[in-house]
Every structure is written in structure tokens, then in C-alpha cells.
Amino acid sequence: MARTRNTVRPSGAIPPWPVAAPVAALIALPGGAAAGALLTGGVLELLDIGDGGGGAYLIGGALGLWITWWPFVRAVRTHCLWAWTGALVAAALVAPTVVLASGESVRAVWSAPHDTQTGVSAVGSWYDDDGVVVRVRADGATAFRVDDGGVAWRWSPPGRETICTLSRRTSEGIGVLGHTTDGGSCSVATALDLGTGREVWRSAMAPADHILEEQVPDLIAVTGETVVLPEARGWRAVRLSDGKDRWRAASEKGCTPLLSDSDGNTMVTVDACGERAAPAVATYAGHDGRRLSRGHVPAVGTPQFLTVLAADPLTLWVHEHDLRGTRAVLRYDERGDVRGTLQTDGLTGEIRILPGLPKSYLKVLEARPVRSAAVVGDTLVAAEVRPGDRQWVSSGNKPGYQSTRGRVSGFSLTSGARLWSIDTDDEIEGVIRHEDEVWAISGDKLTAVSPRTGLRTHEVATRETDTRFPADLWILGSGGYALVHADGGSAAPVTVLR
Structure with missing residues (x-):
């Protein structure tokens, strides 16, 4: 008779399953x-x-x-x-x-020491591929070496003069700024070698009689080997390398220089033509001053905001104070006629060209203001603000807090249609174009998107580094990012992240 073996399983043992x-x-x-x-x-x-x-x-x-x-x-x-x-x-x-x-993340490699002079903020910044970030305050400019944060040079305007405008672009390692005394209109332009801080040349320029109500205009434009400066009856182009005259462009009768900008090889000038007249706009070939187009800004007198977003094709942002006035991004054709209009104030939200709080703009980095929009080809990439993006949240006895969110959207400048939109965890604090990408600063993230498709190509966490506006963002050629803050007391004046 066969015996049957009984297996005694220890108490608490886990039995197997009858599965394959x-x-x-x-x-x-x-x-x-x-x-x-x-x-x-x-x-x-x-x-x-x-x-x-x-x-x-x-x-x-x-x-x-x-x-x-x-x-x-x-x-x-x-x-x-x-x-x-x-x-x-x-x-x-x-x-x-x-x-x-x-995801990607970066950390501070170095930060410049905090400003000790209370109430003195940066008015703009430059970056040079040779390895310096230049932070410009009203009383002078300081260049920091990208590699180690050391001070490469310092420059101050003569006497008690203060810096009032910066060229939005630099070329061949040279940037041009304007300075003046007693807070008046800019009257002197100085070109600086960004590698050494040496003055390359200095030239007088006519003070602007008209200023925008809530925006310091771009008075000095740089492209290639040409710099355009305002003078009494128009615009004077000088050679970037030595400041010698190249060509002149006269303003229309009754008009005086208001602002200028450049893009590629094209110069844009805008003239104010009286309290009830539309400003005049023209484009020129940078190298020889040949006029490419002439037109007008659809506004009555000098608008509240006026910005050149692109020179070729010409694209302007116009925001009049009048409720029934023009508040739009305008695309011009090769003759100077408006061929596309994208309204920036809509029923569902607002397209923001300058950063700030809802329904208000922030006056910071005034000589070279940060923008929250960029143009790539036929696409405007901009922050889009909608009702409810900023809300106060309170629950019971717990402390309340402010909840914020934002988004970057792409719009066709031909049809005005929204092409795409991506949400962000915080408000958009700045938008810049770098090569064929557009980068946005939002909370503790730097986000790069394709302007054509809206797809995120990079999303970089800044990890414990303050990116809140006002700040300039520079994408470094050696790899990494530079943040330049206007308020160097509450945040580091310059921080390089890698």
C-alpha cells in the first residue's frame, strides 16, 4: 500500500498559484x-x-x-x-x-554678487559670443565672464550722465548705447567693444521730442556694419566700426524721429508726425540706405505702445490708449501697406507683447525692455493671457495663496488664426527668439518650442534659481543659459545656469 506524504506548510507561508x-x-x-x-x-x-x-x-x-x-x-x-x-x-x-x-534641469554655475546700491536697477543687457554678459544700469555697464563670473570690465558715462537707451542688437562684438544728463532725452551715442569695454566711438544724436506714453522706444538700431541714429530732421546711418557717416534718410515734412529697429540687413524707422497725424514708417537697406518701403501706422498721434517686432517682413505692435484705437500686431507688405492685422485684445483673452500683470505692463529694463512675444517667419509666438489665469485660493483656516497659470500661443500673421497653444504652470515672464526656436521663461521652467508646430523641443527646470520677471534670458553659445535681473538686490544680478 502506497503511503501518502502530507506536507505541513508553516503558518503564514504564502502558497503558490496554479498558473502557467x-x-x-x-x-x-x-x-x-x-x-x-x-x-x-x-x-x-x-x-x-x-x-x-x-x-x-x-x-x-x-x-x-x-x-x-x-x-x-x-x-x-x-x-x-x-x-x-x-x-x-x-x-x-x-x-x-x-x-x-x-526632464532636463540646470543649476547655477555662478551668480554675481547682489547690488548694494538701493534703488538702482538694470536698464538692459547684452551677450557677446566671445564670452561676456553685460548688465547695464543707468549709471554704467558691467561685463561678466561667462566661464567664471569674473568682472571683465566696467564702463560709466562721463560726468553725471545716465544711460537711457541700448541697441537691441549687437554686431561684430560692438554694442551701442545712448546717454544723457538730468534724465532728459538721449543726446549722445557711444559704441562699446564688448570684449574689452573700450569706447570705439562717440557721436551726438538729436534728442527725441516725442516719447511713447508708457514705453522707452528703441532709438538706436544696429545691423551688420551699420548703426542708425536720430538727428534733427531724420535719421543718420554711421559705420559701426568707426562712427563715420554712411547715409541719411530725411523724415517726412512735419515729422521727427520716434524709434528705430533692425532685423537682418533691414532698418526700420518710425517718425512722429503730430498729435492728430498717423506716424510714418519706412524700411531701408542697411548697407546703402536704399528705401525699401514707406507707409503709416494706423494710429492718431503717438500711441501708448509701439514696437517693431520684425523688419523683414515689417511687423509692428501698436497699442493706442483710446479704447477704440488700434490694438493689434500689423504685418506690412513690401510696399509699406498693411496686409495682416492680428487683434491683441479679444473677447477670450489678450495677446501680450510686453510682460506684466493682467491689463497692465511692467516698466522694467527700460532701455532694452524684455518682450513676451517674438516673430519667426509668418508666425507670432506670444504669451496669451485669459481671465482666471491669476486667482486667489483660500480654504478654511489655512493661509491663502495666489494660483497662476499661463500659455504660449502661435498665431498666423497672414490669417490671424491661432495655430497652436501650450499651457505652462506659471505666467509667461519673457519670450525670446534663438535661431529657429522660441524660448519662454515661466516660473521655474525654461521652455523652447517650435514656432511652426508648437511642439516643446526643450523643457528645462532651473532648480532653485529665481526666474521671475523682470529678467533677460540669453542662450549661451558655450552651452547653458544666462539670466540678467533688473533688481539685483532681491535676486542675483547675473546668473549662469548649466
């Missing part, structure tokens, strides 16, 4: 995925890399293991090799996914 080996591998997958998330999140937190989301994966992985440990152990007891294989495969798939999802 592949099924045991499938049962072990969730446990392996949770373990992979736990371990990878822990490594990210330990090494302090990624966008700071490693802690969430660490907690999520621990919670997942707590939920899946029972079926995982039963699967191991059933078919040990198959179960462990399934778990390892799941962990191997989850780990790189967590690393990729954690």
Missing part, C-alpha cells in the same frame, strides 16, 4: 515596475538631478510595492525564474522612462 509560467511573469510585472520607479526615483533624489520630480516616483514606487508585494511573492513561489524575469524586464523598462520623464 508566462502568467506568473505577467503577474510579476507590476511589482517590477514599482521597484524600478522606487529605485530610479531614489537615485534621482540622492544625486539631485532632473526637474525635482524624483521624489514623486520614489513615493509612487513605494506605494506600488506595498500594493503588489502579495501577488509578486506568490508568482515567485509558483515559477521563480519566470517571475523574476518579468519583474526585471518591467524594472528595466520603467527606469529609463522615469529618467526621461524627469
